[in-house]
Amino acid sequence: MTVQAISSGLQRGSDKALRWLIPPFLLIDCVNGALLQLSGSSFALSAVYKLTLLLLMVLSLLHGQAKKTALFAMSLLLLLAGPALNWPELAPRWAIADMQLALKLISPLLAFYYLHSLFQRAPAEARQLCHLTLWLSATVLLANTAAGLAGFGFNAYQPLEGVAQSFLGIKGYFYSTNELSAVLLVLTCALLALSWPAHKMRYLLLSCCSLLIALLLLTKTGLFGVLLLVVLIPLLMQNGSFWYQYRRWVVGAVVLMLLAQLLVIVNGETLLRMLGIYDKLQFVYQQRGISGILLSSRDYYAGRIWQVMTEQYSAWQQLLGVGQGGVALYLKKYFAELDWFDLLVLHGIAGVLLWLLTFAEFLRHSVQCCTDGYGRSLLLLNLLLLLVSSVAGHILTSGMLWLPWALCNALLLHQATSGHTETERA
Numbered sequence: 001m002t003v004q005a006i007s008s009g010l011q012r013g014s015d016k017a018l019r020w021l022i023p024p025f026l027l028i029d030c031v032n033g034a035l036l037q038l039s040g041s042s043f044a045l046s047a048v049y050k051l052t053l054l055l056l057m058v059l060s061l062l063h064g065q066a067k068k069t070a071l072f073a074m075s076l077l078l079l080l081a082g083p084a085l086n087w088p089e090l091a092p093r094w095a096i097a098d099m100q101l102a103l104k105l106i107s108p109l110l111a112f113y114y115l116h117s118l119f120q121r122a123p124a125e126a127r128q129l130c131h132l133t134l135w136l137s138a139t140v141l142l143a144n145t146a147a148g149l150a151g152f153g154f155n156a157y158q159p160l161e162g163v164a165q166s167f168l169g170i171k172g173y174f175y176s177t178n179e180l181s182a183v184l185l186v187l188t189c190a191l192l193a194l195s196w197p198a199h200k201m202r203y204l205l206l207s208c209c210s211l212l213i214a215l216l217l218l219t220k221t222g223l224f225g226v227l228l229l230v231v232l233i234p235l236l237m238q239n240g241s242f243w244y245q246y247r248r249w250v251v252g253a254v255v256l257m258l259l260a261q262l263l264v265i266v267n268g269e270t271l272l273r274m275l276g277i278y279d280k281l282q283f284v285y286q287q288r289g290i291s292g293i294l295l296s297s298r299d300y301y302a303g304r305i306w307q308v309m310t311e312q313y314s315a316w317q318q319l320l321g322v323g324q325g326g327v328a329l330y331l332k333k334y335f336a337e338l339d340w341f342d343l344l345v346l347h348g349i350a351g352v353l354l355w356l357l358t359f360a361e362f363l364r365h366s367v368q369c370c371t372d373g374y375g376r377s378l379l380l381l382n383l384l385l386l387l388v389s390s391v392a393g394h395i396l397t398s399g400m401l402w403l404p405w406a407l408c409n410a411l412l413l414h415q416a417t418s419g420h421t422e423t424e425r426a
Contacts, residue, residue: 023136026136104402144171192230338390362405
């Protein structure tokens with residue numbers, strides 16, 4: 001048996017396994033959180049599951065895309081070169097943490113290339129897989145929110161001084177509120193873009209559910225991101241003649257949106273008091289100013305981390321990165337939660353370059369398809385995620401986002417390039 005035949009067989013076997021393993025992706029994270037809360041340990045369920053997914057994707061890409069697979073392996077080595085220098089002085093858990101983060105960093109592009117290649121080889125099966133994953137993920141998200149409202153799972157803000165409402169910060173069995181908000185953005189974009197052309201009532205229902213979940217999560221990413229997607233996707237999905245024919249309506253809608261924003265600003269204090277978070281924001285403002293509210297004090301923590309870097313490590317170590325343990329030796333909080341900054345500190349120049357490459361690749365593909373409504377919607381999503389990654393983090397460093405993000409890009413790009421309008425299959 002030839003090497004080509006073996007690699008082809010591995011690809012078929014990997015594809016078959018991944019068709020079963022990809023759809024419950026978000027469900028596994030939910031179960032992982034439930035185990036963590038109920039028993040105190042998740043038994044590494046999510047980590048083992050995601051590592052299995054990545055290994056199967058690599059086996060599939062080896063057939064026909066061996067060079068890309070080699071580049072991923074090289075990227076992993078470069079990301080770990082700096083942190084590995086500190087491992088002998090640290091507990092083993094820090095080496096594992098650095099490896100996990102490095103895998104998270106390469107996962108979005110790895111999953112995207114796999115799904116993109118699957119669309120080229122078996123478009124109908126790939127489309128069915130993506131639709132099933134999206135709807136199952138949305139169902140899990142709704143069920144998890146209902147469980148959170150019923151009092152199960154974690155809570156982002158309670159008990160916390162300065163936040164009065166017990167129903168704020170509901171995240172159910174998902175551990176990270178910020179990561180869940182980013183996942184909500186991706187699912188919202190994909191499902192709204194697929195629903196708008198032929199299913200206006202479905203679009204309205206999905207919009208209401210997304211806004212409700214975003215309000216319950218109460219993160220800036222969720223609230224403003226989902227609101228932008230709900231308002232702009234119907235406009236982005238229109239063809240060129242729409243903008244000329246309804247230009248007065250569009251201008252009127254923009255004016256109304258600006259007036260609504262002005263009303264919100266004018267009545268901001270009243271609204272914040274109704275939500276019960278005015279006292280908390282006022283305290284943050286007094287301590288850190290407006291940047292403390294907008295960045296949630298991330299600039300403060302970034303300054304402390306950078307001070308440690310410059311005082312404790314040489315310039316060449318800073319270029320290579322010092323790993324999570326290297327910062328944790330001196331600070332309790334070793335993430336500033338600004339992706340570009342964290343990757344520079346933890347993985348050096350290689351981390352920042354991979355951050356740039358990942359967004360450049362996703363943006364490049366979405367710009368190439370922006371003559372189509374699906375491509376424009378995807379471009380909006382990727383720009384939103386770039387903004388969130390730059391000022392709030394939890395995008396490239398997220399263990400929950402990489403597969404939904406890659407899947408959304410692969411599916412909407414396929415919709416844009418193939419001219420599909422048969423959204424009823426979604």
